[in-house]
Amino acid sequence: MTDTAAPTWHVEQGDIVERPDSPLARSRRTTELTLLVMAALITGAAYTVTALGTNAEIPPGIVFFVAILLGMLLCAHVVVRLVARGADGTLLPLAALLHGIGFVMIARLDDELAGLQATWSLVAIVAFVATLLVVQRASDLARYSWLFFFGGAFLLLLPLVPGLGVNINGARIWVSLGPVNFQPGEFAKVFLAIFFASYLAERRELIAASTWKIGPLRLPEPRYIAPIVMAWGFAVVVMVFQRDLGSSLLFFTLFVVMMWVATERVSYLLVGAVMFAAAAYFSWTQFSHVQTRVDIWLDPWADPLDRGYQILQSLYGLADGGLTGTGLGRGNPGQVPEAQNDFIFSAIGEEWGLIGASAVLMAFVLIVGAGLRIALRTDRTFEKLLAVGLTTIVGIQGFIIIGGVIKVVPLTGITLPFVSYGGSSLVANYVLLALLIRLSDSSARRLGELPDDPTPTERWKAWRLGRRLRNEQHQAAA
Amino acid sequence: MNRQIRQLALGLMACYVVLFVALNYWQVGRKQELDARFDNTRQVLREFNKPRGPIVTSDGIVAAVSFPTAPGEPYDYRREYPTGDLLADITGYFTFAFGSTQVERMYGDVLTGSTTEQQIRGLGDLLTGGTGSTGTVELAVRHDAQEAAKFLLGGRTGSITVIEPDTGAIRAMYSNPTFDPNTFVNADFDVAQQAITDLQNEPGSPLLAQAYQERYMPGSTFKVITTGIALESGIATLDTAFPDEREWVPPQTNDPIQNYNGSLCGGDLATVFARSCNIPFAKLTTLLGPEAMVAGTEAWGIGEPLPIDLPRPAASTFGNTDNLAQELPLLAIRGFGQSEVQMVPLHMAMVAGTVANGGQMMEPYAVESTFDQEGRVLDRTTPQVWKTPISPQTAEIERQLMIGVAERGTASCCIALNGGIPVAAKTGTAELGDPTNPDLSHAWILAFAPADDPQYAVSVVLTNVQSTADVAATGGRLAGPIAKGMLDFLLTGPGATG
Numbered sequence: 001m002t003d004t005a006a007p008t009w010h011v012e013q014g015d016i017v018e019r020p021d022s023p024l025a026r027s028r029r030t031t032e033l034t035l036l037v038m039a040a041l042i043t044g045a046a047y048t049v050t051a052l053g054t055n056a057e058i059p060p061g062i063v064f065f066v067a068i069l070l071g072m073l074l075c076a077h078v079v080v081r082l083v084a085r086g087a088d089g090t091l092l093p094l095a096a097l098l099h100g101i102g103f104v105m106i107a108r109l110d111d112e113l114a115g116l117q118a119t120w121s122l123v124a125i126v127a128f129v130a131t132l133l134v135v136q137r138a139s140d141l142a143r144y145s146w147l148f149f150f151g152g153a154f155l156l157l158l159p160l161v162p163g164l165g166v167n168i169n170g171a172r173i174w175v176s177l178g179p180v181n182f183q184p185g186e187f188a189k190v191f192l193a194i195f196f197a198s199y200l201a202e203r204r205e206l207i208a209a210s211t212w213k214i215g216p217l218r219l220p221e222p223r224y225i226a227p228i229v230m231a232w233g234f235a236v237v238v239m240v241f242q243r244d245l246g247s248s249l250l251f252f253t254l255f256v257v258m259m260w261v262a263t264e265r266v267s268y269l270l271v272g273a274v275m276f277a278a279a280a281y282f283s284w285t286q287f288s289h290v291q292t293r294v295d296i297w298l299d300p301w302a303d304p305l306d307r308g309y310q311i312l313q314s315l316y317g318l319a320d321g322g323l324t325g326t327g328l329g330r331g332n333p334g335q336v337p338e339a340q341n342d343f344i345f346s347a348i349g350e351e352w353g354l355i356g357a358s359a360v361l362m363a364f365v366l367i368v369g370a371g372l373r374i375a376l377r378t379d380r381t382f383e384k385l386l387a388v389g390l391t392t393i394v395g396i397q398g399f400i401i402i403g404g405v406i407k408v409v410p411l412t413g414i415t416l417p418f419v420s421y422g423g424s425s426l427v428a429n430y431v432l433l434a435l436l437i438r439l440s441d442s443s444a445r446r447l448g449e450l451p452d453d454p455t456p457t458e459r460w461k462a463w464r465l466g467r468r469l470r471n472e473q474h475q476a477a478a
Numbered sequence: 479m480n481r482q483i484r485q486l487a488l489g490l491m492a493c494y495v496v497l498f499v500a501l502n503y504w505q506v507g508r509k510q511e512l513d514a515r516f517d518n519t520r521q522v523l524r525e526f527n528k529p530r531g532p533i534v535t536s537d538g539i540v541a542a543v544s545f546p547t548a549p550g551e552p553y554d555y556r557r558e559y560p561t562g563d564l565l566a567d568i569t570g571y572f573t574f575a576f577g578s579t580q581v582e583r584m585y586g587d588v589l590t591g592s593t594t595e596q597q598i599r600g601l602g603d604l605l606t607g608g609t610g611s612t613g614t615v616e617l618a619v620r621h622d623a624q625e626a627a628k629f630l631l632g633g634r635t636g637s638i639t640v641i642e643p644d645t646g647a648i649r650a651m652y653s654n655p656t657f658d659p660n661t662f663v664n665a666d667f668d669v670a671q672q673a674i675t676d677l678q679n680e681p682g683s684p685l686l687a688q689a690y691q692e693r694y695m696p697g698s699t700f701k702v703i704t705t706g707i708a709l710e711s712g713i714a715t716l717d718t719a720f721p722d723e724r725e726w727v728p729p730q731t732n733d734p735i736q737n738y739n740g741s742l743c744g745g746d747l748a749t750v751f752a753r754s755c756n757i758p759f760a761k762l763t764t765l766l767g768p769e770a771m772v773a774g775t776e777a778w779g780i781g782e783p784l785p786i787d788l789p790r791p792a793a794s795t796f797g798n799t800d801n802l803a804q805e806l807p808l809l810a811i812r813g814f815g816q817s818e819v820q821m822v823p824l825h826m827a828m829v830a831g832t833v834a835n836g837g838q839m840m841e842p843y844a845v846e847s848t849f850d851q852e853g854r855v856l857d858r859t860t861p862q863v864w865k866t867p868i869s870p871q872t873a874e875i876e877r878q879l880m881i882g883v884a885e886r887g888t889a890s891c892c893i894a895l896n897g898g899i900p901v902a903a904k905t906g907t908a909e910l911g912d913p914t915n916p917d918l919s920h921a922w923i924l925a926f927a928p929a930d931d932p933q934y935a936v937s938v939v940l941t942n943v944q945s946t947a948d949v950a951a952t953g954g955r956l957a958g959p960i961a962k963g964m965l966d967f968l969l970t971g972p973g974a975t976g
Contacts, residue, residue: 257486260482261479261482261483261486262479264479264481264482304517305517312517315504315512316512316513316515316518316519316520317520318501318504318505319504319505319508319509319512319513319518319520320512320513320518320520320521320524321505322505322506322509323505323506326524330524331520331524332520332523332524332527335519335520335523349501349505353505354501354502354505354506357501357505358498358501361494361497361498361501364494365490365491365494368487368490368491368494369487372483372484372486372487372490375483376480376483376484381479384479384483385479388483388486391490392486392490395490395493395494396490396493398494399490399493399494399497402497403493403496403497403500406497406500406501406504407500407504408496408497408500
């Protein structure tokens with residue numbers, strides 16, 4: 001493998017004449033293509049069976065549907081093949097599978113939302129492609145870390161701006177711009193993960209070198225942890241002012257996990273857990289909506305027709321589904337309020353049964369596995385931490401909301417990545433996916449698994465340089 | 479950092495293992511318990527949102543039908559009953575929150591196409607471009623006969639039941655008070671709840687099909703059964719004579735038994751049957767004794783829920799039989815249908831049918847056939863004998879006795895049919911013994927016609943009727959004309975077929 005480690009591309013008169021072959025990259029892309037076609041076929045089959053279950057007819061646009069679906073996925077695949085051909089071949093198909101299952105379920109629940117979700121799916125694929133094209137080197141991101149910090153903070157606080165933010169279902173996490181509503185928090189989590197990875201990569205030794213001692217606790221110098229305290233502050237703001245417990249928990253977990261991995265000190269996990277417990281207890285005593293959530297979680301049957309209704313309907317749906325499910329299109333997932341959104345997992349559990357729901361769990365486990373493998377393989381601290389952060393977002397977000405709808409943890413409104421209805425969520429998660437794929441590709445190149453051929457921008461720069469040299473030669477000759 | 483990343487991987491993996499375990503807990507471990515919870519509406523809802531086939535009468539009138547609702551409505555279909563209250567006792571109703579009754583309940587799986595046979599056929603149809611798998615239920619009940627019954631009852635409380643003696647097919651079964659399912663099946667929860675609560679609190683149980691779900695004191699119509707038992711046991715024949723008497727004191731008491739209105743009554747069996755004297759039947763019952771009488775009534779199906787193809791049928795009763803040997807006076811008056819005896823109106827039509835059918839009591843049925851969506855027969859009801867309480871010879875004697883009732887007895891005032899078609903009948907006036915209102919009774923008649931070739935057996939009961947100084951509220955006078963109207967309609971009127 002080392003023989004291919006050295007750049008083997010050739011510049012002849014400023015032009016790249018050859019793109020060297022890499023069997024490993026080729027096999028990964030073949031894997032990806034095969035799995036994508038399978039994901040598309042599974043989605044198409046599920047869509048057909050669901051339509052049969054609901055209307056007893058084969059959907060008229062099924063060929064068109066599968067064609068569009070395959071077209072979108074192939075488009076994403078081709079771009080990966082062109083600009084990130086060394087990347088892990090399972091991430092995109094796993095996301096496509098979850099996305100497909102989610103879409104089938106949304107289409108089954110609400111035709112109108114399905115149309116919107118289809119549009120958002122297109123936007124998400126475009127965002128995926130755009131991210132891969134713009135972020136050609138993962139290290140580029142670190143250069144703009146403070147931009148991401150302020151951008152993330154800005155997005156996070158945007159819904160609190162009067163006239164811009166909207167209250168929906170008691171949470172102030174939406175921004176309304178003309179006809180478009182979106183949740184900037186979905187993007188903020190990616191931005192803040194980038195910032196944190198970069199910040200911690202630079203200062204992890206300084207932060208880890210304890211200077212303060214309070215009893216058994218050893219804390220870093222205050223100035224190094226200031227941004228982290230600010231991030232924690234964001235989490236509190238999100239919880240208190242936006243009433244978004246799920247996102248708040250997600251941010252907080254993200255920060256704590258990244259701190260822990262960066263500093264290699266388990267004390268951060270402990271401090272984080274204590275801080276979380278304190279904040280949770282405080283908000284439980286102070287906020288009625290938090291108390292409500294906890295009460296419902298402890299005993300939904302205390303108020304089965306009102307406050308406990310949603311979670312009970314979710315559990316009844318799951319129970320109705322049982323091991324094999326009621327059959328696609330043959331359950332009543334519409335009984336659960338917000339089934340297309342936070343509660344999409346219980347809709348899947350109802351109609352696809354324990355088997356289908358477990359497949360969704362498995363897909364999340366595989367994404368987490370692939371993401372953390374990227375973190376393990378890469379040799380750069382920033383990329384390691386970023387992969388950890390992005391993977392944690394997907395893994396923890398999935399856990400929080402699935403756990404919420406099956407009564408493992410108190411319910412906190414948050415979307416199920418790739419599956420739930422929602423444009424912001426879908427687009428943000430595809431951007432996240434593109435970043436993971438970029439990180440995977442970068443590490444593969446540095447590991448020498450494929451030649452580190454130049455990025456399109458670098459080629460373009462090389463071509464311009466070559467042209468300038470030629471021009472200069474011409475002028476010199478003239 | 480790699481150690482932490484591996485630990486993180488383990489931690490996240492553990493999180494998902496917890497989710498998987500919890501999912502098993504809900505979807506498998508507690509499935510049955512959750513499915514059974516009262517506030518869990520999944521099963522009902524699944525049923526409710528399925529397309530549901532129609533219920534049609536045997537003469538082709540749609541009694542219940544579903545229409546798809548506009549998008550955005552809470553349910554996918556609305557159920558309508560085009561005939562209003564006319565067939566409500568037969569079709570029942572189908573609601574989301576308040577269950578379903580009658581044919582809607584018993585044939586729900588056929589109507590929604592959930593039977594295995596329909597599922598298999600539906601699969602084949604899907605491939606050949608079929609239209610779905612709902613089923614149709616065709617009633618044995620005739621819409622025109624039902625309308626005639628409703629008209630003849632004219633708003634009075636009571637019921638009319640018409641069966642075919644040789645098959646048990648119910649051709650009409652109407653009772654007042656009744657209800658219109660359209661008033662609540664598609665209404666909002668609160669409106670529907672109010673409507674149903676009101677109907678439940680209304681006197682006379684309009685939500686029940688009184689004709690087969692209620693039972694009433696039968697009065698002298700019960701003498702058909704007593705006579706049948708006595709003839710079968712051999713203690714009486716056509717020649718048995720009874721002295722003219724006003725009063726008779728049964729054993730174990732000093733209180734005498736009287737005939738209706740305290741009249742003087744006696745003669746041979748045909749005469750006492752036609753005039754409906756009480757004392758002869760009290761004597762026969764006492765002679766039979768408790769054991770033979772109870773066994774005899776059981777042979778007529780008394781004490782068992784009627785074997786109808788509709789839910790929750792009532793059972794007729796001979797009353798408490800534990801100490802009858804010590805209560806012979808009670809046994810004696812039960813012999814002519816008073817005291818604790820209570821009969822289901824449908825059962826009384828079946829009693830008339832038994833006499834008409836040579837002693838065989840057929841199982842009554844309201845549903846003739848079921849069809850799949852393509853119109854192919856799924857199931858057709860096969861007539862079944864339920865009981866054979868009397869021999870053909872006894873049946874023939876009883877037929878003659880009942881013809882006597884129509885020709886020269888208590889029904890002679892009112893039952894003579896158009897066109898001189900021979901008819902057989904037995905009247906009953908059940909005195910309810912209400913201390914505050916001694917004249918309150920149920921007026922009954924059983925009849926079948928043509929008496930020489932019975933096609934229809936009818937029971938009519940008007941409940942809680944009041945005698946006045948001018949008119950005695952007797953079965954013959956009040957119920958007789960209704961039975962005549964019904965039989966005329968079916969045999970020579972607009973309802974005559976063939």
